[in-house]
Amino acid sequence: MSWIKKEWTAQEADRWTKEDYLTFIISPLVYVLVALGVAFSLLLLWYGWVILGVSIVLLVIMIKIIDPKLKAISEDYEIKQKKYLEDLEKIARWEE
Amino acid sequence: MVVFGFLDWFWLVIFIVLMVVCGVLFYRLGKRSMADFFLAGRGLPWWLPAASVYATHSATDTPMWVSGVIYKYGLRGIWYTFFSAWCAISAFASSRIFRRSLAYTQAEWQTLRFSGLGAELLRGWIAGWQVFMNMFVLGWVGIAMGKLCRYLFGWPEWIGLVLFSSLCAIYVLAAGYWGVVMADFQQGVIAFSVIVLVSIWGIVAAGGPQRIMMKLESLGQSWRLNPFAFSGWASGDFPLVWFLTMLVIAVIGGFGMGTAIDWYPEAQRIQSARTVRDASYSIWWGSALIVVRNSLWAVAILAFFTLYPNITSTAEYEMAWFRLGFEYLPVGLLGFFFAAIVAIHLSTISTHLNLGASYATRDLYHHYLKPKASEKELVWVGRISTLILLLGSFLYGLMMQEITQWLIFALWIMAAGIWLPNILQVIWWRFNAWGYLSSWIANLGFSWLVVWVLPEFRLIPVLPDYLQFWIMMVLGALIYIPVTFLTPHEDMDRLVKYYVMSRPLGWWKPVHREAERRGLLQVVKTQSEGGKK
Numbered sequence: 196m197s198w199i200k201k202e203w204t205a206q207e208a209d210r211w212t213k214e215d216y217l218t219f220i221i222s223p224l225v226y227v228l229v230a231l232g233v234a235f236s237l238l239l240l241w242y243g244w245v246i247l248g249v250s251i252v253l254l255v256i257m258i259k260i261i262d263p264k265l266k267a268i269s270e271d272y273e274i275k276q277k278k279y280l281e282d283l284e285k286i287a288r289w290e291e
Numbered sequence: 292m293v294v295f296g297f298l299d300w301f302w303l304v305i306f307i308v309l310m311v312v313c314g315v316l317f318y319r320l321g322k323r324s325m326a327d328f329f330l331a332g333r334g335l336p337w338w339l340p341a342a343s344v345y346a347t348h349s350a351t352d353t354p355m356w357v358s359g360v361i362y363k364y365g366l367r368g369i370w371y372t373f374f375s376a377w378c379a380i381s382a383f384a385s386s387r388i389f390r391r392s393l394a395y396t397q398a399e400w401q402t403l404r405f406s407g408l409g410a411e412l413l414r415g416w417i418a419g420w421q422v423f424m425n426m427f428v429l430g431w432v433g434i435a436m437g438k439l440c441r442y443l444f445g446w447p448e449w450i451g452l453v454l455f456s457s458l459c460a461i462y463v464l465a466a467g468y469w470g471v472v473m474a475d476f477q478q479g480v481i482a483f484s485v486i487v488l489v490s491i492w493g494i495v496a497a498g499g500p501q502r503i504m505m506k507l508e509s510l511g512q513s514w515r516l517n518p519f520a521f522s523g524w525a526s527g528d529f530p531l532v533w534f535l536t537m538l539v540i541a542v543i544g545g546f547g548m549g550t551a552i553d554w555y556p557e558a559q560r561i562q563s564a565r566t567v568r569d570a571s572y573s574i575w576w577g578s579a580l581i582v583v584r585n586s587l588w589a590v591a592i593l594a595f596f597t598l599y600p601n602i603t604s605t606a607e608y609e610m611a612w613f614r615l616g617f618e619y620l621p622v623g624l625l626g627f628f629f630a631a632i633v634a635i636h637l638s639t640i641s642t643h644l645n646l647g648a649s650y651a652t653r654d655l656y657h658h659y660l661k662p663k664a665s666e667k668e669l670v671w672v673g674r675i676s677t678l679i680l681l682l683g684s685f686l687y688g689l690m691m692q693e694i695t696q697w698l699i700f701a702l703w704i705m706a707a708g709i710w711l712p713n714i715l716q717v718i719w720w721r722f723n724a725w726g727y728l729s730s731w732i733a734n735l736g737f738s739w740l741v742v743w744v745l746p747e748f749r750l751i752p753v754l755p756d757y758l759q760f761w762i763m764m765v766l767g768a769l770i771y772i773p774v775t776f777l778t779p780h781e782d783m784d785r786l787v788k789y790y791v792m793s794r795p796l797g798w799w800k801p802v803h804r805e806a807e808r809r810g811l812l813q814v815v816k817t818q819s820e821g822g823k824k
Contacts, residue, residue, distance in 0.1 A: 206812075209794045210794075211796045215383060215384075215796070218383045219380050219383065219384065219545075222379040222380060222382065222383065222575070223376055223379035223380060223542045223545075225379070225579075226373075226376045226379045226578070226579065226582050227373075227376075229579065229582050229583060229586075230369055230373065230582050230585065230586050231369075231518060231586075232586075233582075233583050233586035233587065234366060234369065234518070234586040234589050234590055237490075237491075237494065237500065237586070237587065237590040238500045238503070238504065238516070238590060238593075239500040239501070240500075261383060262568075265387075265567065265568035265571055266568055268387070268567050268568070269566035269567045269568040269569075272391060272566070272567055273566055276393065279393050279792055280393055282788075283393050283394070283399075283403075286402060286403070287399070287653070287657055287658050287662065288657075288662040288663065289658075289662050
């Protein structure tokens with residue numbers, strides 16, 4: 196999956212990119228397939244196992260796509276968080 | 292009535308002691324500050340809030356509701372439980388944005404996204420509404436436990452309501468959200484294990500999967516195995532247009548905040564996660580477990596249907612999953628099963644006690660009544676609010692029979708017409724506090740008209756719920772879109788600050804340009820674009 200970006204700078208990760216949009220498509224699909232796959236597998240229907248297998252493959256792909264970006268966002272954001280929390284308290288206390 | 296043996300009582304007592312003690316143990320952490328009492332210090336790894344998401348949304352009445360829709364609709368009923376799929380997109384969209392805002396509550400977020408009087412009105416309204424809603428949910432879930440105890444042991448309903456909610460309040464009062472989330476983890480593990488056990492036990496009791504399918508065929512009920520057995524485009528009891536509406540509400544709703552009633556407890560879990568990544572995964576995995584749980588229950592209820600195919604009373608077939616457990620599990624495991632029911636009950640009660648108290652403390656007391664309050668004082672206000680919610684829930688629970696119809700209506704009007712505004716406030720910079728506020732007011736009026744008044748006077752027919760949803764969405768837009776354009780956009784300073792902090796998705800170009808102009812965004816060079824801000 197060379198077309199999926201694995202190395203992110205914090206500024207790049209702040210933008211909404213194709214990795215996010217792909218995740219928006221894959222994620223609900225995984226939920227639908229898990230719902231069907233678990234039910235059919237419990238009924239021991241062969242296609243239940245196939246559906247469940249596809250859902251797991253899609254889940255792994257989704258995590259490979261989005262996880263590097265989430266890590267980059269988190270690492271950068273946690274540095275700024277202390278300052279933001281101070282601002283939040285000022286609003287709550289009517290100081291801003 | 293169910294008779295417990297020594298081993299059953301042993302399991303029950305051990306589990307209750309474990310759950311309560313596990314929560315109370317975190318007393319010292321909970322009392323440190325308001326952030327600890329309501330958000331566990333914003334430091335949790337993703338799997339703890341994920342377990343809490345799962346445990347909270349497995350309440351005493353959840354198996355009743357899932358049993359009801361599966362018994363009635365077969366595997367198609369899975370889609371009635373699929374509304375939790377809003378987390379599929381939310382985990383990577385609105386959850387990320389909300390986590391970056393750092394707001395304690397959805398009410399507080401309003402004053403970060405919007406500004407001025409409109410924002411304060413919204414904060415006050417949402418805080419008050421959430422205090423009420425949490426008290427209502429506590430009463431609703433509490434009386435479901437009261438009914439179950441009456442069914443099992445013949446106790447008067449108030450005993451089950453008061454006894455278990457009070458036990459739960461011990462650790463919520465002591466340790467706040469620390470107690471909630473730690474007990475939720477333990478309760479989630481117990482509940483999931485027992486759901487697997489009882490569901491598989493039920494399937495085996497019905498003769499196994501092959502036997503269940505053969506029995507359904509012999510009864511002429513094979514359609515129950517097809518989750519896509521639509522009754523027509525717009526006709527019958529399971530029309531395709533309902534299914535499509537459900538998918539839109541659930542999936543697209545993930546771009547907004549508050550599009551599902553579950554958003555509010557989830558928002559607390561999102562903020563309690565230690566990073567943005569942890570917040571995303573906590574919501575995604577917690578809801579994934581709910582999807583798995585619903586499918587487990589669905590097959591178990593199909594098994595129950597083959598054992599008891601002729602039940603017509605809703606109240607009776609809603610007890611299907613409980614009956615599988617209490618009628619088919621051996622003595623000794625009954626107490627284990629009931630302990631798991633207590634676990635799912637306490638996890639829901641604890642969440643709503645602490646969540647309601649967070650709105651009362653952070654948004655009403657701290658922001659409006661005493662902005663200079665100390666952390667110690669705020670923790671105590673949190674405890675007093677928790678106690679008031681507990682007592683209020685007893686009152687609600689005991690009068691629930693009379694008010695349920697009204698409150699279901701209240702839930703509906705809070706959901707349908709503001710679904711789109713809940714998304715617009717996240718993705719469209721120009722949508723302002725007055726537009727959002729007017730959508731709430733318009734929704735209140737239109738829902739009364741469309742759902743109740745006009746059909747009552749036979750001016751329009753009683754419409755199916757999916758049609759009500761689309762009509763209320765269009766009618767509401769006729770109000771809030773003009774209001775938005777007739778009133779000025781939010782203060783640009785506030786918008787820029789919010790944008791730089793939260794980096795929302797959607798239509799934010801004017802705010803992005805302004806943030807660039809102020810030098811608040813750094814240049815990003817990409818291979819394809821050669822350089823982009």
